[in-house]
Amino acid sequence: MTGKSLLLKVILLGDGGVGKSSLMNRYVTNKFDSQAFHTIGVEFLNRDLEVDGRFVTLQIWDTAGQERFKSLRTPFYRGADCCLLTFSVDDRQSFENLGNWQKEFVYYADVKDPGHFPFVVLGNKIDKLERQVTTEEAQAWCLENGNYPYLETSAKDDTNVAVAFEEAVRQVLAVEEQLEHCMLGHTIDLHSSSKSGSSCC
Ligand SMILES: Nc1nc2c(ncn2[C@@H]2O[C@H](COP(=O)(O)OP(=O)(O)OP(=O)(O)O)[C@@H](O)[C@H]2O)c(=O)[nH]1
Numbered sequence: 728m729t730g731k732s733l734l735l736k737v738i739l740l741g742d743g744g745v746g747k748s749s750l751m752n753r754y755v756t757n758k759f760d761s762q763a764f765h766t767i768g769v770e771f772l773n774r775d776l777e778v779d780g781r782f783v784t785l786q787i788w789d790t791a792g793q794e795r796f797k798s799l800r801t802p803f804y805r806g807a808d809c810c811l812l813t814f815s816v817d818d819r820q821s822f823e824n825l826g827n828w829q830k831e832f833v834y835y836a837d838v839k840d841p842g843h844f845p846f847v848v849l850g851n852k853i854d855k856l857e858r859q860v861t862t863e864e865a866q867a868w869c870l871e872n873g874n875y876p877y878l879e880t881s882a883k884d885d886t887n888v889a890v891a892f893e894e895a896v897r898q899v900l901a902v903e904e905q906l907e908h909c910m911l912g913h914t915i916d917l918h919s920s921s922k923s924g925s926s927c928c
């Protein structure tokens with residue numbers, strides 16, 4: 728266990744109305760507003776947590792999903808450590824737009840290696856009875872598009888909300904550990920006569 732707290736920026740993206748602000752507010756303030764207003768631009772809240780013995784300050788950036796606010800949200804993508812691609816299970820269009828959100832993020836965050844960037848997909852509003860997207864098709868999308876973790880949440884009922892943010896932290900820490908491992912591999916390689924040890928990057 729390390730005593731130093733790590734600041735991680737995670738960003739919530741997805742269509743207007745899927746529940747991004749509700750997820751952030753449920754996680755940070757444990758409140759739910761059934762009459763929430765659309766977000767204009769971006770807002771952020773912090774929460775401290777401990778995941779697998781690591782102390783983390785999670786800086787959660789909540790963005791406006793409506794198309795007319797695109798120019799207000801995209802400047803805030805840079806520097807994100809993890810992207811939560813969010814849709815609502817009762818809104819098929821929001822699921823079909825996941826790929827556009829992924830592309831928008833990669834472009835404006837200037838992600839150099841999208842294949843290794845930690846995305847997590849959230850299917851929100853699972854408390855609703857009338858679903859338009861099944862768990863299986865969401866899982867299939869995640870598998871095909873980068874083997875991303877998929878979690879089904881309800882900001883209303885507080886189902887899997889903490890689990891979703893903890894998963895985001897785990898994904899970032901896993902990438903960080905992989906990088907450290909690669910750097911260690913290179914260090915060893917420099918002092919070794921063999922060419923092994925640098926194949927992971
Ligand atoms: N039943 C149910 N309703 C939810 C849930 N999450 C959010 N809502 C409702 O869905 C509506 C939209 O939620 P928001 O959190 O404002 O959605 P958003 O993604 O932030 O929308 P934008 O800010 O426009 O991008 C609100 O009326 C919420 O109360 C949920 O898990 N279940």
Ligand SMILES: [Mg+2]
Nearest residue numbers: 747748765766
């Ligand atoms: Mg919002």
